[in-house]
Amino acid sequence: MCGIVGYIGDREATPILIDGLKSLEYRGYDSAGVSIHNEAIMSIKTKGRLKRLEERLTEEPLQGTIGIGHTRWATHGEPSDVNSHPHLNGSCTISLVHNGIIENYMNLKEELEAMGQAFLSETDTEVAVQLIDYYYRESHDLLDAVLQAVDRIDGSYAFGVMCHEEPDKLIAVRKDSPLVIGVGKGENFIASDIPAILEHTRDIYLLEDKEVAIVTKEDITIMDTTKQVIQRDVFNVTWDIKAAQKDGYDHYMLKEIFEQPKVVKDTLAPRLPMDQDDIVLDNITLTKEVLEKINKIYIVACGTASYTGLVGKYLIERVARIPVVAEVASEFRYRDPIMDENTLMIVVSQSGETADTLAALRLAKQAGAHVIGIVNVVGSTISRDADDVLYTLAGPEIAVASTKAYSAQLCAMYLLSIKIAMELGKLSKDAFIELRKELYLLPEKVSQVLSQVDDIKALADKYINSKNVFYIGRGLDFAVSMEGALKLKEIAYLHAEPYAAGELKHGPIALIEDNSLLVGLTAHEELYDKTVSNIKEVKARGANVLAIALEDNKDISKIADDVIYVPRTHWMFTSLLANIPQQIFAYYISVGLGHDVDKPRNLAKSVTVE
Secondary structure, eight states: OOEEEEEESSSOHHHHHHHHHHHHGGGOOSEEEEEEESSSEEEEEEESOHHHHHHHHHHSOOOOSEEEEEEEOOSSSOSOTTTSSOEEOTTSOEEEEEEEEETTHHHHHHHHHHTTOOOOSSOSHHHHHHHHHHHHHHHOOHHHHHHHHHHHOOEEEEEEEEETTEEEEEEEEEEBSOOEEEEOSSOEEEESSGGGTTTTOSEEEEOOTTEEEEEOSSOEEEEETTOOBOOOOOEEOOSOGGGGSOTTOSSHHHHHHHTHHHHHHHHHGGGSOTTSSSOOOTTOOOOHHHHHHOOEEEEEEOHHHHHHHHHHHHHHHHHHOOOEEEEEHHHHGGGOOOOOTTEEEEEEESSSOOHHHHHHHHHHHHTTOEEEEEESSTTOHHHHHSSEEEEOOOOOOOSSSOSHHHHHHHHHHHHHHHHHHHHTTOSOHHHHHHHHHHHHHHHHHHHHHHTTHHHHHHHHHHTTTOSEEEEEESTHHHHHHHHHHHHIIIIIOOEEEEEEGGGGGGTGGGGOOTTOEEEEEOOOGGGHHHHHHHHHHHHTTTOEEEEEEETTOGGGGGTSSEEEEEOOOOGGGHHHHHHHHHHHHHHHHHHHTTOOSSSOTTOOSSOOOO
16 A cells, blocks of 8 residues: 655656655555665655655755655554665665565564564565565575565565666566556656556556566566566556646545546446447446356445445345345455355455455455456456456546545446346336436436535534534445445544444434434435434434435425435435535535545555555
8 A cells, every 4th residue: 555656767766756656645645765776775765744755855865867766654663764665675785665565574584683684674575675685695686586585475565676786677576566667768667556657658567466577768578477578568548647636626535526427427428328228338248148147246345345335235136136245355255255156246446456355356266256347447456357347437536535436336336237137137128228318317417416515515514523423324325324424434534433224223322412413314215214214313312413315305304404405316326426415525524624635544545455
């Protein structure tokens, strides 16, 4: 969950590394550092945000045309100058940056210490550079030393390595953590994510697991760990760097919230041709014959994406009549799940690199299950490892807390649920045409919700001092309530708990006291009356109630203190519209409390460690 940038060429490396790290600060921001090679390897690294590193580099400029940089999210060792990356060997001749977790680092550290190697930091990463140093002293060949070291390392890693004695190259190697190589003219780049180098090149090599790249300013050689050269096609990035910039908004999150009408349209429209009474999913190979053999579906994801899974469970079971288990990926593989060739797994991940979700995917494939990935990042590991992939087409999402990517995931789940039902003959042509009509109207209805931004901001101001916030809903609204509570926790740091509305009286209602805030989701109309009854129970115990309701359910205003109305749509699609007010509400509470909305404390965008 950290950011890596490397450069080799004829330009000064430091400004290129700093600009790249700024684009990756959403991946880690508790410390940062750079190593630059000139006549020797010089490093500066600091605890805190990237701005502190920039200040140090202004005071102590580093000049040179080859370098590596890193922005860190701490896993081993607290944020500090000494725990920051890059890490160096004892003689400061080898420098390394690392994303991932070295699981056997304690054993390796004890082994190296027994041979007299001194360690400065508390990190697992320092073991890697000291191990490379040990092998380099034997072979005096950086590539061989790196390969020998990674052969000893268990866990996940993306390494960028440079060496004083071989100043004409960078070595990049990865396993279970993303790394890309940027192709320039007389210069080349490495990075953990495309935005870091998009200003300089649109031509990218995507490294696969257990591949290593030798990067010079003129050449890039990709090989496996046995030194067999691999021919790899260049991937051309089509989206614009402007898509990863704020564009005049105060925060990336607010920009991404307002991009949702376009994102919904981009994800839906290409798959819903008006000249065909069908959904066209180009990268999905599931046929009617295969689907008829499926007896169970797992939907596996983490965090916000897991709530997409809960919506998908409800929809697929309801319209396609196949049993679905929706589960968080971090728990999935530890309970020995039952899977075989008649199992379908759907994994959902914005980044396509989420470690726990990847592990679940690989377990499913080992069992012979068919895997569909719903991902946002083209060329990501999940998109390559899954049997089929359905891209969400949200564009780059920079804010740590997901908004537009989640809406795109919901749209993808709508399409997939309907497609499965159609292939199995569970949905008539007339029913599909009605659903397609509603899907085409969704972008405009999202815009209608966004037009209430000032009213929702006023509600955020009104309830900003709430210490305990409870979210309730039934059916699809329960999944929406879980996402709403998560957003408030993620960016406003408020205690927020979601509950299935019918479970209140089984314990949680004891928490309700005067001036507690309850957000009541009532958009699942079949269950509207039951949820309203639960809202009345809470209201009778002194809570303030903010309801989210369909536009013509005006009687809710007689019960709730405040109401946010969303446009009416088909019941399958209410989750999308009901969630957007929650995003805006959480955003403005966070702003009002003075928090860093885009980079909430202790969180990172792409969770590539367990």
